[in-house]
Amino acid sequence: MAExxxxxxxxxxxxxxxxxxxxxxxxxQSFISLSETYGPIFKLYLGGSERIFVTDxxxxxxLCSRKDFVKKITGTTEHLAKVMPDGILxxxxxxxxxxxxxxxxxxxxxxxxxxxMFPEMLDITSQLVLKWARxxxxxxxxxxxxxxxxxxxxxxxxxxxxxxxxxxFCSDLVNQRRANPTDKKDIFNALLNRRDPVTGKELxxxxxxxxMITFLFAAHLIxxxxxxxxxxxxxxxxxxPNAITPDYIxxxxxxxxxxxxxxxxxxxxxxxxLMPIPKDQDCVVIGNKYLIRDGQTxxxxxxxxxxxxxxxxxxxxxxxxxxxxxENLRKLPKNAFKPFGNGxxxxxxxxxxxxxxxxxxAVLFQKFDFSFANPYYQxxxxxxxxxxxKDLYIKARLRPNIxxxxxxxxxxxxxx
Numbered sequence: 421m422a423e424x425x426x427x428x429x430x431x432x433x434x435x436x437x438x439x440x441x442x443x444x445x446x447x448x449q450s451f452i453s454l455s456e457t458y459g460p461i462f463k464l465y466l467g468g469s470e471r472i473f474v475t476d477x478x479x480x481x482x483l484c485s486r487k488d489f490v491k492k493i494t495g496t497t498e499h500l501a502k503v504m505p506d507g508i509l510x511x512x513x514x515x516x517x518x519x520x521x522x523x524x525x526x527x528x529x530x531x532x533x534x535x536x537m538f539p540e541m542l543d544i545t546s547q548l549v550l551k552w553a554r555x556x557x558x559x560x561x562x563x564x565x566x567x568x569x570x571x572x573x574x575x576x577x578x579x580x581x582x583x584x585x586x587x588x589f590c591s592d593l594v595n596q597r598r599a600n601p602t603d604k605k606d607i608f609n610a611l612l613n614r615r616d617p618v619t620g621k622e623l624x625x626x627x628x629x630x631x632m633i634t635f636l637f638a639a640h641l642i643x644x645x646x647x648x649x650x651x652x653x654x655x656x657x658x659x660x661p662n663a664i665t666p667d668y669i670x671x672x673x674x675x676x677x678x679x680x681x682x683x684x685x686x687x688x689x690x691x692x693x694l695m696p697i698p699k700d701q702d703c704v705v706i707g708n709k710y711l712i713r714d715g716q717t718x719x720x721x722x723x724x725x726x727x728x729x730x731x732x733x734x735x736x737x738x739x740x741x742x743x744x745x746x747e748n749l750r751k752l753p754k755n756a757f758k759p760f761g762n763g764x765x766x767x768x769x770x771x772x773x774x775x776x777x778x779x780x781x782a783v784l785f786q787k788f789d790f791s792f793a794n795p796y797y798q799x800x801x802x803x804x805x806x807x808x809x810k811d812l813y814i815k816a817r818l819r820p821n822i823x824x825x826x827x828x829x830x831x832x833x834x835x836x
Contacts, residue, residue: 424711427472429463430454437465448690448723451475455724461710471717472710475724477731479707481755483720488704489694537772538666538779545780546831549787553824557817560793650674650741652785659786663830669778673745679777680744683759684732690723692758722758731756787827788816 432438441464442450451473454462460476474480483489552561654674662668695715696704702714712718727736731753732743742748749757760773784790793813800810818827 423709424705425709427461427463427710428458430458432465437468437470439466442466448721451691451719451721452724455721461707469717471719472712473719473721474706475721475728477725477728477753477756480720480725480758481753482706483694483718484692484755484758486704486706488699489696489718535666535775538775541776541779542664542783545776545783548780549783550828550831552788552816553818553827557815560813560815562813651678651781655782655786659782661786661830663833664779664782664786668782669775672778672782674741675778675781676774677741677744677746679774679781680749680757680759681739681741684726684744684757685739687722687726687759690721692720692722694718694720720758725756725758728756784816787819787822789819791815791817 430438430441433440441454452475454464455473455475460479461472461474463470463472465471474483552559555561651674654672658671659668695718696712697714704712704714706712726732729736791814793815797812799812818824
């Protein structure tokens with residue numbers, strides 16, 4: 421084994437370790453601050469165990485590339501496993517139900533399959549547009565609340581009786597759809613009707629229920645108004661007054677670059693939690709000098725990795741969508757941009773999310789002019805499983821030459 425050196429970190433208190441080094445109202449920023457003090461790898465003693473944090477691209481790339489590091493289910497997600505032990509998000513490494521679910525759902529999340537969901541996505545988006553238009557230009561909207569009705573944090577706080585209710589509710593939906601099958605091309609049908617191409621098995625009743633809950637609590641991406649003018653110019657040039665279609669999605673490169681840049685600065689999950697599973701020994705060495713024990717929690721801090729100046733330049737802290745245009749995205753080093761997780765356990769719904777976000781932004785910026793309700797607003801975060809903006813309210817004013825009646829006709833044209 422190569423000669424190793426100690427992993428640095430702040431001194432902890434006897435028995436309890438380092439909880440005082442973490443601001444529970446802004447845990448991600450606490451970790452970022454510690455990385456600026458102790459370097460690209462540091463350790464903390466939290467929750468009764470020592471955890472390793474990695475923040476730079478060189479070490480993160482090694483961890484994400486090695487086969488002896490796998491996703492570890494911890495924290496709130498570990499508690500969610502009590503509600504949905506066979507869920508695609510919560511299943512442990514090596515658990516058969518995860519592989520069964522993933523292989524069964526993969527065909528439902530290809531670009532072609534996601535394209536089939538476009539009408540349903542557009543219908544939901546159109547209802548949101550009409551809702552905002554009806555409230556008027558002086559109304560203030562909590563955009564985040566509209567985009568994310570429920571979150572995984574809600575599940576984590578449920579008592580046993582609430583958990584039983586949710587599982588019973590979803591189980592009843594499974595029974596109803598099986599008793600009254602449809603040809604609708606949705607994720608629910610994929611869960612019910614597809615077979616695992618490896619084992620030939622269908623998903624069990626319980627596994628379907630677990631994944632329904634996962635999708636019910638999936639988060640939407642938040643739009644970023646920084647590149648407002650360029651986004652709206654591209655949408656006007658490409659779409660004009662026309663209703664959005666799947667073909668327009670691929671003609672909006674700057675909108676997509678804005679989404680990627682938002683994901684870079686505000687990753688949906690600010691950390692990737694891994695653990696080593698060495699085959700022939702009880703530890704592994706990373707970076708040729710740092711020792712990590714078998715099963716030890718190892719955190720890749722995505723929120724810091726995405727702001728690494730060595731990868732993204734001296735303006736890595738700034739919102740600059742041009743760096744995430746397709747031609748520049750291809751030049752990034754491997755594993756430098758990880759908004760949807762890593763490897764086989766990466767987010768299965770990334771194509772779904774990107775199509776939906778692109779469509780939502782295109783429709784909203786085509787129809788509205790936006791401003792902050794508070795012109796002096798500064799981005800803040802509230803404590804949660806994922807980074808959520810705090811007290812972010814916007815105003816939406818219909819653009820010139822658009823009124824509520826014409827908007828309704830555009831969004832919901834009368835059937836022939």
